[in-house]
Amino acid sequence: MNYEFLQYEVENQVAVVYINRPPLNPLNTKVFHELYALIDELEANRNVSAIVITGKGEKAFVAGADIHEMLDLDLAGMMEMNRISRAAFSKIENASKPVIAAINGLALGGGCELALVCDLRICSDKAKFAFPEVNLGIIPGGGGTQRLQRIVGQGVAKELLYFGEMIDAQRALDIHLVNKVVPSDQLLPTAKEWAGKLAKKPAIAMRMLKEAVNTGANVDLQSGLMVENACFGNAFATEDRKEGMRAFAEKRKPVFSGK
Template sequence: MSTVTFEIVDSYIGVIKLNRPEAANAFSRQLLADFHDVLELVEQKDDLRAVVITSEGEKAFCAGADLKERRTMTQDEVVDTVNEIGRVVTRVDDLKVPTIAAINGAAFGGGLELALACDIRVASNNAKMGLTETSLAIIPGAGGTQRLARLIGLAKAKYYILTAKRFDSLEGREIGLIEEVVSLDELSNKALDIAVQIASNGPVGVKIAKQAINVGFDHDLQTGLKIEKDCYMHTIPTEDRLEALQAFKEKRKPNFKGK
């Protein structure tokens, strides 16, 4: 059985699920290979409008690297595995379709880095998380030092990474890392509700908006505004834009087709 599964729900929404609950859904070599296979499928499905990333079980979203497996590795193998985690996380970050991390338990190290690569994060009220690598005499190696600072600010990122502090989902919401905190029983529905809300909007507009935000973020305001304008122009000739205007005129819900 695959350690990462993928299914499509509600026609336009995909769900990626890590499936090693017996090992806290940690990043083994097999899981990383399976994750790449799933991402290949996601990247090929042009009709997807949102993707939820979550895990099997009620205790762990992803505990990060599989430390039991890592103890048997040479230094070169460790480096290769860390790089592979980074490649998976970056592929998630680079998906054109919006992504929602549904954090259903512990998310430490690479597990939290995976969540950081998603566009939106929701968490169960039992979730614990942290970039705890410095407590193991290493540093976050799959984008954590960069993505956390961009999400919560430089000083807070230094605080959490340098102390290796573990924190709960409520604290995560307070610092701007988590958008919604719900009970574990409600988490799946909450993530899917957000995905449905995104999927009900114009697919081209949503993807272009994500692109404009991501590309413009690291530039000064004037450059960012130019990027926004260029992105906006891609929405003008679409059938969906005309459908939205027609639906408004007819006082009905638009029927977007992603064209």
């Protein structure tokens, strides 16, 4: 499939996806459709074991949703755009392969929501974050009010959501919104390094890990433990489990097959 607003490259089992609407890379309906389709494509690609998402250019990861598109929408049109955005975000969040956000600049509104659905977040020391929706007379509509509090805690989430003010990379690290801050010229190399390490892990065990964590975050403890038990059984039944344990016993590096 040809993409108008996305670019991607695959190397060493890692796919790097660029949101390509510089300088601010705003998200519109077409971008959401393309993200959904591309994640599907990468899920089916056996040469891809991990995914990095970043923004094209140096100014922005994603500086929010496309306000120009939203201005012309009535309520029905806005709710349809919102449905499409939620589908795209859910597709990324529930991808079987690990996804890393490489946040190269502004991550505002929908850009923050896109980062939140990724498994891990690495940002440039020049990155800035905000949920400014309240200052436009609206609230986040792509999951920001729900996912943010699960990552940073409800008190900090309310601070960011209620004030709608910008925070820098260090504050984002302090509140655990991001996992790591690096100099801007090291952002993509670091994200690729992390993705490369994840790409070498046993694929089924990684998928089961992600399913156990994601599902468990939204259910009570006992239900989460049941999910974990089922995922553990699925991982234990694999050839990679046998290889991993044999390699440990034989004091060598395992060679995983993804089976």
